[in-house]
Amino acid sequence: MNPLQAALAGITHDNPRHRDLAVEYLADLLGRAVLNEADAETAVSRLVALLTTETDPSVQEAALNAISEAFGPYCFxxxxxxxxxxxxxxxxxxxxxxxxxxxxxxxxxxxxxxxxxxxxxxxxxxxxxxxxxxxxxxxxxxx
Structure with a gap:
């Protein structure tokens, strides 16, 4: 499993702290522009989907921050x-x-x-x- 796949799997974990760490890792991948355009769009799409069900405020904020980080190197x-x-x-x-x-x-x-x-x-x-x-x-x- 590559780092992106691991992080995407992590955002579905039962533990909010684990989800938060996975989202922060995605923010790092997006902010450093190490993903190709398709993978970046997949990551952002999954973060948006996470926001539709997430109830933990820390994870919600981390997901929005990760999406914000992606706008430096990527366009959506x-x-x-x-x-x-x-x-x-x-x-x-x-x-x-x-x-x-x-x-x-x-x-x-x-x-x-x-x-x-x-x-x-x-x-x-x-x-x-x-x-x-x-x-x-x-x-x-x-x-």
Whole structure:
């Protein structure tokens, strides 16, 4: 079993600490860009799927962080994050910060309406995260 397969197997473990360690290892693989595009997309897809069932807040945050790390070296479509969009309304502010930026980093204009709904959130930090995500959404231009 290669390291990616081991980490992907680890995120399904019964013990949340074991899942957290596996997610952190995936974050390392993604952040160091040692995976090819297909493997990176598989890893991120599995992390998104994990978020749909994960109840441990530490594992949730680690998974969102791992996905965020992947955007440095890799590009992903908004479609990959459709399951994440459905979870936004129930996320605490600390996780929304990650999730909104993940949607923005796809640079897909179709993410705008989802992000904009959080501009009126009761939490000031979430409103600021949404505003920052909208700034990131179009992508950066190189002078």
């Amino acid at each position: 479509s908004l479609q990959l994050f459709e399951p994440l969009r459905a979870l936004l309304g129930a996320m605490p502010p600390t996780l929304l910060d990650y999730a909104l930026m993940i949607l923005a980093c796809t640079h897909d204009p179709d993410a705008r309406p989802t992000i904009e709904t959080f501009l009126d959130h009761p939490n000031a930090a979430v409103r600021a995260s949404a505003a920052e995500a909208l700034t990131e959404l179009p992508g950066r231009t190189i002078p």
